[in-house]
Amino acid sequence: MGGPSVRKFLTILAVGTLASLGYVSQEVEAVKIGYTIRKQEESRTLLLDHARQLKYNIARLEAPNTLEKRLTAQKINLQSPKSWQTLVISQTEGRKQAATRSFLAQPPILSKLFMGTAQAEAKES
Amino acid sequence: MFVVLFFFLAVLSCLLVRLGFIQLFKSSRYFSIAQNQSRAMIEMPPARGRVFDSRGKELALDVRLDSLYAVSREIKNKAEVAGKLSAILGMDRGLILERLSRDKMFVWIARKLSASKVDAIKKLKVDGLAFVKESQRVYPKGETACHLVGFTDIDNNGLEGIEFFYNSYLKGVPGWRLAQKDAKQRELISKQLELVPPVDGYNIHLTIDEVIQSLAERTLAETCKKRNALGGSIIVMDPKSGDILAAAMYPTYDLNNARNSKAEYRRNRSVTDLFEPGSVFKVFTLSGVLQEKVLSLEDRIQCEGGTWAVAGKVLHDVHGYGSLTVREVIEKSSNIGTVKIGMKLGASRMHKYIKDFGFGTRTGIGLAGEIPGILPHPKNWSRSSIINIPIGQGVAVTPIQLASGFGAIANNGLLMKPRILTHIADADGRIIQTYDPEPVRQVISKETALQVRTVLEGVVSRGTGKKAVVPGFKAAGKTGTAQKILPNGTYSHDHFWASFVGFVPYDEPRIVVAVSIDEPHPVYYGGEVAAPAFSKVASEILAYWQISQDQVPEQVVKNGAKIKKVLARPTAAPPALSVAQ
Numbered sequence A: 001m002g003g004p005s006v007r008k009f010l011t012i013l014a015v016g017t018l019a020s021l022g023y024v025s026q027e028v029e030a031v032k033i034g035y036t037i038r039k040q041e042e043s044r045t046l047l048l049d050h051a052r053q054l055k056y057n058i059a060r061l062e063a064p065n066t067l068e069k070r071l072t073a074q075k076i077n078l079q080s081p082k083s084w085q086t087l088v089i090s091q092t093e094g095r096k097q098a099a100t101r102s103f104l105a106q107p108p109i110l111s112k113l114f115m116g117t118a119q120a121e122a123k124e125s
Numbered sequence B: 001m002f003v004v005l006f007f008f009l010a011v012l013s014c015l016l017v018r019l020g021f022i023q024l025f026k027s028s029r030y031f032s033i034a035q036n037q038s039r040a041m042i043e044m045p046p047a048r049g050r051v052f053d054s055r056g057k058e059l060a061l062d063v064r065l066d067s068l069y070a071v072s073r074e075i076k077n078k079a080e081v082a083g084k085l086s087a088i089l090g091m092d093r094g095l096i097l098e099r100l101s102r103d104k105m106f107v108w109i110a111r112k113l114s115a116s117k118v119d120a121i122k123k124l125k126v127d128g129l130a131f132v133k134e135s136q137r138v139y140p141k142g143e144t145a146c147h148l149v150g151f152t153d154i155d156n157n158g159l160e161g162i163e164f165f166y167n168s169y170l171k172g173v174p175g176w177r178l179a180q181k182d183a184k185q186r187e188l189i190s191k192q193l194e195l196v197p198p199v200d201g202y203n204i205h206l207t208i209d210e211v212i213q214s215l216a217e218r219t220l221a222e223t224c225k226k227r228n229a230l231g232g233s234i235i236v237m238d239p240k241s242g243d244i245l246a247a248a249m250y251p252t253y254d255l256n257n258a259r260n261s262k263a264e265y266r267r268n269r270s271v272t273d274l275f276e277p278g279s280v281f282k283v284f285t286l287s288g289v290l291q292e293k294v295l296s297l298e299d300r301i302q303c304e305g306g307t308w309a310v311a312g313k314v315l316h317d318v319h320g321y322g323s324l325t326v327r328e329v330i331e332k333s334s335n336i337g338t339v340k341i342g343m344k345l346g347a348s349r350m351h352k353y354i355k356d357f358g359f360g361t362r363t364g365i366g367l368a369g370e371i372p373g374i375l376p377h378p379k380n381w382s383r384s385s386i387i388n389i390p391i392g393q394g395v396a397v398t399p400i401q402l403a404s405g406f407g408a409i410a411n412n413g414l415l416m417k418p419r420i421l422t423h424i425a426d427a428d429g430r431i432i433q434t435y436d437p438e439p440v441r442q443v444i445s446k447e448t449a450l451q452v453r454t455v456l457e458g459v460v461s462r463g464t465g466k467k468a469v470v471p472g473f474k475a476a477g478k479t480g481t482a483q484k485i486l487p488n489g490t491y492s493h494d495h496f497w498a499s500f501v502g503f504v505p506y507d508e509p510r511i512v513v514a515v516s517i518d519e520p521h522p523v524y525y526g527g528e529v530a531a532p533a534f535s536k537v538a539s540e541i542l543a544y545w546q547i548s549q550d551q552v553p554e555q556v557v558k559n560g561a562k563i564k565k566v567l568a569r570p571t572a573a574p575p576a577l578s579v580a581q
Helices: A002-062 A063-071 A093-105 A109-113 A119-125 B002-038 B079-089 B093-101 B115-124 B161-165 B208-224 B255-260 B278-291 B328-331 B335-345 B345-357 B386-393 B400-410 B447-460 B526-545 B554-558 B560-568
Strands: A086-088 B039-044 B058-070 B105-115 B129-138 B175-181 B195-198 B205-206 B231-237 B246-249 B301-304 B307-310 B313-316 B323-325 B414-416 B420-424 B431-432 B439-442 B476-485 B490-505 B511-520 B579-580
Touching: A002 B058, A002 B129, A063 B058, A063 B208, A086 B161, A093 B175, A109 B400, A119 B105, B039 B554, B058 B115, B058 B490, B079 B093, B079 B105, B079 B115, B093 B105, B161 B414, B161 B579, B175 B335, B175 B420, B205 B447, B208 B246, B208 B511, B231 B400, B246 B447, B278 B328, B278 B335, B278 B386, B278 B400, B278 B476, B278 B490, B301 B328, B301 B335, B313 B335, B323 B328, B328 B335, B328 B447, B335 B345, B335 B386, B345 B386, B386 B490, B400 B414, B400 B447, B400 B476, B400 B490, B400 B511, B447 B476, B447 B490, B476 B526, B511 B526
Parallel strands: A086 B579
Antiparallel strands: B039 B175, B058 B105, B058 B129, B175 B195, B205 B420, B231 B246, B231 B511, B301 B323, B307 B313, B414 B439, B420 B431, B476 B490, B490 B511
């Protein structure tokens, strides 16, 4: 009579202890993961801040008045083309022929697969 | 033995009683203290919305910077720390010391610091100094479109321009989270108790084009400097949609340093400057006359040789003319002729047309500080009003109203509401609100508008606006030189508004450009001061848009041989001509 009930008690105790240990271990793990997530969130925020600052810098450098000021400082005196210096060529026969010529001047499509473009080569270097 | 047992039982009983007392009567207090120590309400600020131009270029955005605060109780040698901070921050040492001496857990020392200053302070390794991130509004384009975009205060609330007018859309809604903290005051994410996420501010997309804005601003600044003017504005508008492509004002200020600028520099002249338009207004008189068929363009008007006494006043023309056709009256900008045709139209009809063109009421563009202008009702007209108003005196308009009115003529008589915003979108690009082009009313018929346009083309090709010629294109417009009113109510003979409003290309107008220059001197005629600015801005915009020229310009004819070469080899870049395709 005492034997099976002691065994039953011990089994319940063992299962209970294991479950408690498991629960505690999960809780500790969750807290640890929480710390890691927080750290990663902080570094993500820092990177996003940095990205925003870089975006700002790019936008500032691209601003037409900034470019003009830099050119003036470097004494590069560029001027917008006068309208008589700018010809807009409409879709004429000549333009179509020029487009065909420039298409033919390009390497065949298949050979493109085995050739790097100038841009790609520049990036690699 | 019994004594010892009794002693322990007594102590245990005391402890149990104390425990019971605490549990029953003090638990809520200690519970609250424990919660205060282990829980924290963390505010989550929203990101302020950005402002974009029509091509998606950012005009205003946020960056996050460190702000320095002190837990003054934890700082031991306050005087020494104040000295070191003063050297780094460039602030008064006494001010810093006063802040450090406050017995508080949180005192601001300096906000939104540069990275170099933050690094220098971190190197001091002072306990009790810490940083918190705050967002700072920045404007990558500096002075470009400063009057339109506006700026914010240190707490990111809009103070001027779009930043102010659309602050409720831009600012967003802050969120918060209730979190559990450990003994080291680190947040336990797994024990997050409540979360209300922030809603970021919406992004605002403007109709202006950064490049066109820069072109207009550069030309305006050059004109104002060259002509010794107090200031001015250039508005570029798409007559079909009412889109404002550029609204340049002078003087300008740097948005990133707005607090150090003069208040008068920040005025958005396009909607707040009120001036008597002068001769540019004759166009609206003509429009009414032609629409009502009171006169035709070829009817003749006697211009009295340049001097005419009427209604107790003596009217003068700059040059004396005899008999002119209605077309010539406007081309040569005869005051006498215009008053005569205005009198034939009559007060009530003239008032109707002026009002229908949008004068005397706000355009509703959606910019802070817009004023309606002054257009007296015929009931309140004086004896001389019928002489003044047809030639743009006795009424007051804003530059945006002028651009809009000319836009109606360029748009076949249909007045469009000026539009500065295309849409508002959330951070993920979902459209929250759109602002579609909005027709206001058909002011004059298409036929009348075309007639008026022919006259305005004559003003540029033969009349007072010859300096507004846009090489390669047929342009149309009207000059204006208006005397400013002195504080005593009389007209000044030394202070003028010079203006030119026109559109181009003549056949299919793509842009309306309104140039207004405040007090140029010594040269002050609209045809001399404002017309060249129109020509320059219009030429540059058409070149930027690569619009086909509808005329072969004189210079091209001279360089005919080169052109032939260019056309034969369209991909080659000739030395004298750049080819845009």
